Amino acid sequence: MTRNELQQRTKRFHVDIIKLCEDFPRNAAGFETAKQLIRSAGSVGANYRATARAKSNADFIYKIEIVLEEADESHYWLEVVKEAELMRGKELDRLTDEANHLTAIFAATDKTAKWNRNKS
Template identity: 80%
Template sequence: MNRQELQSRTKKFHVDVIKLCEDFPRNAAGFETAKQLIRSAGSVGASYRASVRAKSPADFLYKIEIVLEEADESHYWLEVVNDARLSQGPEPERLIKEANELTAIFAATDKTNKSKINKVR
């Protein structure tokens, strides 16, 4: 997967999360969960986009680690949505799978880049 495809995929993830949250109950749990989930999902795409403009390999690694944390946090919030049944239908399950895949992609990227940096030293 190239950089542009991954940028598009992370942005689509954010948009899909926003759409999912539109159907949450209009109560404190729905609002707060939507807020947390939308922020973490948005940070996946925005932080990945920022990583593309990294100033150095170390800066890239730092930014990828942020993306990894946010993807994992999004995964957590989507599990909460699913377990609390804040949204019905297959969409939470699909987004949990996507968050898991994004987490795996960025974990692999993190690991690869750490090994590259360590070889240079």
């Protein structure tokens, strides 16, 4: 997957999360969970985009670790949505799976970047 494709994928993840949150219950739990989920999902795409402007390998690793944390946080919030039964359905399951995939992608990217740093 190219950098551009991954940028588009992370942006699509954010947009899809926004749409998912539109159907959350209109109560304190729904609003707060949606707020947290939208922020973490948005941070995945925004911070991944920022990795393209890394000034060094160390800066890239720092930025990719933020992306990894935010992808994992998004996965956490999606699990909370399911367990709290704020929503159900195939779209929730698809986005939970996507958050898990993105976490795996960025964990592998982090590991490779650190290996390349140590190899030099």
